[in-house]
Amino acid sequence: MKTEQLLGRRIRELRKARNLTQEQFGERTGINYKYLGAVERGQENPTVKVLEKIARVLRVDLRDLFAFDHLEQDSKTLKRRIAQLIEGKDQEKLQKAAKLLSALLE
Template sequence: MDTKKIIGWNIRRLRVAKGLSQERLALEAGIDRSYVGRIERGTENVTVSALETLALVLDVPVADLFSGFDASASRPLPLPSGRKPRVR
């Protein structure tokens, strides 16, 4: 599989596992949300500095973004749409 797709798959998997939207991940990383979307789709040549920042926000080593995955595994489910309920 293409390296860009592996990186995108891992970022999406880690982002969803942490319960972050693309918008929240982009905001915390200081990058554009559409850039995060292109990275996750594997259509963007992501910079090393962006990888470093995304790994920091996701609280994983940069090397984890390059780890292979089972090609037969299904894509991570999207987060529920809409705002999160308020906690009182």
Template structure:
């Protein structure tokens, strides 16, 4: 798979994780919906400026567009988590991190017991 196809697939995954249509992403990014379709298929050779518009519209860190993982179920869950926490304040992120760590510790403890 080519890089434009991989990035396009990743944009599609992030868009769907947000529950958006191509039209909604296009509107948020200031682009035409048919252009978004071409990007997602890997048909368009997009500029960095256009990529930035899409990243800002999706509200994800730029590296997220290059996180290619073969396990699509796992990736979809991680995408949903990222979108949930991305817009949170630093203090809220610290609280969420502490809670998540406690939950992971409990899961690992339970696995050791069993």
């Protein structure tokens, strides 16, 4: 995933955690909400000044906008992680894991 997309997802995540609509976010930052929406979708590359305004309204440090490691995991990585978790487990634990996954995914 591109950095612009990860940054946008992180901004959206922080905005939603503060229960702000894009319109409210735009009002508080002084930035057009349509532009902010494009930033959140990774379609715009904001300047440092814009990022500073965003960080101020979200009450985070500028560097926190780039804390998106948790967003970077794609499905292939997640599948690999699940396989690592069950590797070498005994039959009983595998059955429990299968039941748990079935319950979560059905």
